[in-house]
Amino acid sequence: MQTHNLGYPRIGSHRELKKASEQYWAGKATAQQLMQAGAAIRLQNWQLQQAAGIDLVPCNDFSFYDQVLDTSLMVGAIPARYHDLMQEKQLPHIDLLFAMARGYQKDGYDITAMEMTKWFDTNYHYIVPEFTANQQFTLFSNKVINEFNEAKRAGINAKPVLLGPVSYLLLGKEKESGFHRLELLKKLLPVYTEVLTKLEEAGAYYVQLDEPCLSLNLSTAERQAFVKTYQEIKSKLPQLQIILASYFECYGENLPTALSLPVQVLHLDLVRCPSQLEDILATDIARSRMVLSLGVVDGRNIWKNNFETSLGLIDKAVSQLGSARVWIAPSCSLLHVPCDLDLEKNDNVLTPEIKQWLAFAKQKIDEVVTLKQLATGENKEVANARWKENLDANNKRKTSLLIHNTAVKARTAAITIRDAARNSAYASRKLQQQEALRLPLFPTTTIGSFPQTAEVRSWRAKWKKGELTQEQYDELIAHETEASIRWQEETGIDVLVHGEFERNDMVEYFGEQLSGFVFSQNGWVQSYGSRCVKPPIIYGDVSRPTPMTVRWTSYAQSLTKQPVKGMLTGPVTILQWSFVRNDQPRSETCTQIALAIRDEVVDLEHAGIRVIQIDEPAIREGLPLRKENWDEYLRWAVRAFRVSASGVEDATQIHTHMCYSEFNDIIEHIAAMDADVITIECSRSQMELLDAFAEFRYPNEIGPGVYDIHSPRVPSKREMIELMEKAKAVIPADQLWVNPDCGLKTRGWPETKAALEAMVNAARELRAAVAVNA
Known part of the structure; x- marks a missing residue:
């Protein structure tokens, strides 16, 4: 049984990234200082997770702005309005990234920013990729490879994280009529293959490909795109171990497609959709070699995990698949929760009674590790003490007089019904x-x-x-x-x-x-x-x-x-x-x-x-x-x-x-x-x-x-x-x-x-x- 994490907050425990970025935009810090701030946050995040006992630590989950925009830069999907700026100004990648996200209005240029919209049903916003019918892709940014090498030099057992190619296209927009963006897949896949090849050559054994669009209602053509994509990746990189991650919902009618893909690990969001575990175990997965990653710790909310409930799901999977084919993880990236509950020092702001019910990113990492220990019997004394603490906190929350009015x-x-209607129709108003x-x-x-x-x-x-x-x-x-x-x-x-x-x-x-x-x-x-x-x-x-x-x-x-x-x-x-x-x-x-x-x-x-x-x-x-x-x-x-x-x-x-x-x-x-x-x-x-x-x-x-x-x-x-x-x-x-x-x-x-x-x-x-x- 292994533990892994899908992603960690990138802003820094004290919002170091926000401060460094805004200083850079204001001309009060150099690009080198900004890069140093990013490197410090990455190292702190990696070391924290590895020290806590996470077996596979994510890398490339860090971004100076947005992971979807990073992907656009990686595959060279840079809108035409930025091309003159790139050629004449020869902007460094970081400045081009910010120009695409924020617009560029200086040096005689007046270039609008790319569109921004919500990341699924979260309050996170991503920069929407723009595609044309003759769109060309090329490996433009080596960020993911560089950060994997950086983690390796720091002694981290890292797993690169990438937005999967199908979800990347589906999350974008056609900027002209007459074609569908999925038609670009045949041009995009060689770039992804090149990136994955470079990662494998650099020593990556596992790579996490996020395909959150598998949680949506998909057409037959869209599901077929997933099949073709992952068959192509498998044929080009037969030894690379792919972790396929979707989250925020069930796989639903996409489940047969997901189970058919030639990937080694399939991640399930069991916080949003615990029922899908039984659906999967009812298939013939037990006769395959696929590993299930159980997302049992809530990556979207800050309440302490219920160990009893999570262990029930883990035990159910282990009973059919065996311990080696069950991994434990948060439900999704921890990008959506604060960094560390230990920073809450003022009892007058966050009272001890309420604080005991909570877990931020650092604490959720500990929950993942503790669940593994409880499921396997490792580190029994510490794990049992945490079990007792968890049970006590959850029971106190149920009976607290603070909650009900x-x-x-x-x-x-x-x-x-009258309380939900204006006095007159709009025309009269x-x-x-x-x-x-x-x-x-x-x-x-x-x-x-x-x-x-x-x-x-x-x-x-x-x-x-x-x-x-x-x-x-x-x-x-x-x-x-x-x-x-x-x-x-x-x-x-x-x-x-x-x-x-x-x-x-x-x-x-x-x-x-x-x-x-x-x-x-x-x-x-x-x-x-x-x-x-x-x-x-x-x-x-x-x-x-x-x-x-x-x-x-x-x-x-x-x-x-x-x-x-x-x-x-x-x-x-x-x-x-x-x-x-x-x-x-x-x-x-x-x-x-x-x-x-x-x-x-x-x-x-x-x-x-x-x-x-x-x-x-x-x-x-x-x-x-x-x-x-x-x-x-x-x-x-x-x-x-x-x-x-x-x-x-x-x-x-x-x-x-x-x-x-x-x-x-x-x-x-x-x-x-x-x-x-x-x-x-x-x-x-x-x-x-x-x-x-x-x-x-x-x-x-x-x-x-x-x-x-x-x-x-x-x-x-x-x-x-x-x-x-x-x-x-x-x-x-x-x-x-x-x-x-x-x-x-x-x-x-x-x-x-x-x-x-x-x-x-x-x-x-x-x-x-x-x-x-x-």
């Missing part, structure tokens, strides 16, 4: 909102947050440390809020925002004020690039003790006669971007959050706020991977949003915001949310996402993002007008808003002001053009 449960149970708000054609707004400068962040840090009094802190926030209101008025934005200077993160800020939530100090998780979030931990029933946003929103509204939007995070997004309790259905927890947000919406309206945005960027992300499970999720997710939004009068305009999602398959459910205005990310996809809204004839108003806030480049007025013209070609002008594609928290003020001034001027020009043509 009977009043919350009763209120949730009492929700009626729209007339009342037009009368109340008096907005022009193509109204302009932003998504909510303005730049959180180092100065603003320092105020919050000093206030938390007691270096600023509450009165001093409030005075600084009030001054910054007023300055942002005045600037928006001068710029000519139609619906203003207060800027959110008092907020840390769009979920964390609310979680800190809701009961049933607790926070870590160092529980950071990568969202994309250098962007890290610290998800709340939902440990119990959720309610809202006091108003959360009314003070600063109503203060901002008192400064201006123009409408100021109330800014809230929606129940599904709070759920998705938190570590959610696993002792009750997620739908129940989501409904509790919806009622808490509803209370806030009603209080904002009573305070005179007539435009309220309830952000739901994660509603598509929460969609189950298998289509047969969609309806149940969408039923309770849409209901939760409607519960949160339906306590107001018709004249109050409800907005929602979604980003980095595909809507085609669920557009009718988006419409069923019945928000008066939806703002969506459209700039990176060049308005492609609007096609779904146009074909469906979406009835309410839409704000397609006209510039990409995740890139530092400032788009021109003309660029924004051209995007809006594309939008106007498919959506009636009187339904369109003009806005960025997301909040501006991570941007700097100079680029923000320049971009928003261009955006307002673009809207004015659009109005003038309509007036001329009227």
Whole structure:
């Protein structure tokens, strides 16, 4: 029996990678210093896992930005718009990587970034590969080989990890019509074969190929692509031992395909889908030589493993296959959990009672090793002590008085159909909102947050440390809020925002004020690039003790006669971007959050706020991977949003915001949310996402993002007008808003002001053009 890990967090225990990357982007660190920071993180991760007792330690799970983008660089799938930059500037690989991820606007170049979207149903974002019909592939980057050699020099028993070729193609997009990206497989496979050959020559015995698309509903042609691919790899590299990993779901109808592939080890996510083990053991696998990797430790959540449950699965597999053909692992890469629970030193932040129920990446590695020891009888004394500790912690969690609130449960149970519906249909509400708000054609707004400068962040840090009094802190926030209101008025934005200077993160800020939530100090998780979030931990029933946003929103509204939007995070997004309790259905927890947000919406309206945005960027992300499970999720997710939004009068305009999602398959459910205005990310996809809204004839108003806030480049007025013209070609002008594609928290003020001034001027020009043509 062996242990292995599918991947480890790459940001560093103290977010070293974030700090090093941002220093490099700002010109305050050299490329060598950035490389040294990456090497230090890799070495620390490898040594930690090997010392804990992991038999096969992953390498190439590290990335300076994103593993899918690394794969594009590896196979030379670099979009044509970067070619002049490569040839004339001769950018080092690291700068090309960042240019593809973030755009490039200097030295006379103005190159847009590649599209970014969610990695399956997680809050991690990947950079979407771009393919053309005549796409050529070549080995461009030796990163995976270099990192394997680096691990070998450090004395690590390493297994390289690569995104598999079929999933790589399926996760990309055709950038022109007339072909399917899987047709490129015959061109791509020689590059993968070359990489795998170099790894074998370097001494790699096992290689992990991640094919997470095997957890999706696949066509016959797509399943055949897997068969052809792995037969080709086996024929070219008969001695290389392939670990095939899929995760986040069952193999489902893809199971016969997966079992037929000529691979040596098949990984199963038994956290998301424990039932598939019996399905597999019921096949003739016992007569084959395939090893099963049992993903029994949750790589997506932070709750302590239940050793009793995991050992039951392990024993079942061992009884049929024998110990040598059973491996133990986390369910997926530990990229999605924080690094180390031992860094949580403050008992006032994360109490000992709750902390004993948790396990972060380092602790999950120990759980994997302990499960092996318990299953094999190795290191019996230590393993038995950990077994007792695990059993005790799980039993205490079940009986804890912290978790249950009977009043919350009763209120949730009492929700009626009426609680999830506005007073009138949208057509009637729209007339009342037009009368109340008096907005022009193509109204302009932003998504909510303005730049959180180092100065603003320092105020919050000093206030938390007691270096600023509450009165001093409030005075600084009030001054910054007023300055942002005045600037928006001068710029000519139609619906203003207060800027959110008092907020840390769009979920964390609310979680800190809701009961049933607790926070870590160092529980950071990568969202994309250098962007890290610290998800709340939902440990119990959720309610809202006091108003959360009314003070600063109503203060901002008192400064201006123009409408100021109330800014809230929606129940599904709070759920998705938190570590959610696993002792009750997620739908129940989501409904509790919806009622808490509803209370806030009603209080904002009573305070005179007539435009309220309830952000739901994660509603598509929460969609189950298998289509047969969609309806149940969408039923309770849409209901939760409607519960949160339906306590107001018709004249109050409800907005929602979604980003980095595909809507085609669920557009009718988006419409069923019945928000008066939806703002969506459209700039990176060049308005492609609007096609779904146009074909469906979406009835309410839409704000397609006209510039990409995740890139530092400032788009021109003309660029924004051209995007809006594309939008106007498919959506009636009187339904369109003009806005960025997301909040501006991570941007700097100079680029923000320049971009928003261009955006307002673009809207004015659009109005003038309509007036001329009227």
